[in-house]
Amino acid sequence: MLAAVAAQTPIVLLLTYFLLASGAHFRRKLVQLVGPSLSRKKDAVRILEEVDSQIQRYLLAMLAANALLAAATWLAFLALGLDQAGVWGIAAGVFHFVPYLGPALIALGAGVAALLQSGSLLYALTVAGVSLLVAGVIGFAFATWLQSRFASVNAAVLFIALLFFGWLWGVAGLLLGAPLVAIAKAVFDRIESLKPVGELLGR
Numbered sequence: 001m002l003a004a005v006a007a008q009t010p011i012v013l014l015l016t017y018f019l020l021a022s023g024a025h026f027r028r029k030l031v032q033l034v035g036p037s038l039s040r041k042k043d044a045v046r047i048l049e050e051v052d053s054q055i056q057r058y059l060l061a062m063l064a065a066n067a068l069l070a071a072a073t074w075l076a077f078l079a080l081g082l083d084q085a086g087v088w089g090i091a092a093g094v095f096h097f098v099p100y101l102g103p104a105l106i107a108l109g110a111g112v113a114a115l116l117q118s119g120s121l122l123y124a125l126t127v128a129g130v131s132l133l134v135a136g137v138i139g140f141a142f143a144t145w146l147q148s149r150f151a152s153v154n155a156a157v158l159f160i161a162l163l164f165f166g167w168l169w170g171v172a173g174l175l176l177g178a179p180l181v182a183i184a185k186a187v188f189d190r191i192e193s194l195k196p197v198g199e200l201l202g203r
Contacts, residue, residue, distance in 0.1 A: 047190045054182035065143035066093040103135035
């Protein structure tokens with residue numbers, strides 16, 4: 001799993017860079033492809049603006065959820081007496097950008113650190129368990145709810161989409177699932193024949 005993530009990360013970063021670098025070019029080409037009709041061009045521009053807004057909301061939701069996760073992890077580890085609780089909190093917030101694998105690595109690392117600190121297996125398991133509990137409540141449940149509110153997407157639909165894209169593309173699918181659903185809803189809401197699908201995806 002770690003090897004797969006390490007192999008995919010440079011590809012994802014390169015793809016992100018090229019998409020951002022050529023975004024304006026794709027925007028112009030897309031507006032040209034919709035045809036000569038001025039109304040269609042306006043609709044295309046509105047869809048692109050809504051997609052841009054949805055991506056910004058998604059990133060803001062991710063940032064807010066991860067910041068809350070970092071603070072909660074720090075306070076939980078501080079209450080448990082784990083050394084360097086603040087560092088572990090920051091690491092938890094950063095690593096949670098990689099869904100599932102990131103929290104698992106934090107739980108494992110914090111558990112090992114707790115074992116080395118105290119020599120107690122029970123204490124180590126408690127620290128690891130609390131780490132997973134915080135990640136589950138804030139990182140998955142709260143983050144999914146927050147993303148659904150920001151994107152006006154049904155939370156159940158978003159959760160199912162994360163499961164599907166995670167199964168389909170692995171870690172990359174977990175990262176891209178939420179923005180893809182938000183983009184799809186923005187497009188469906190602007191196309192008359194697809195509005196019923198947009199309603200189905202909405203809250």
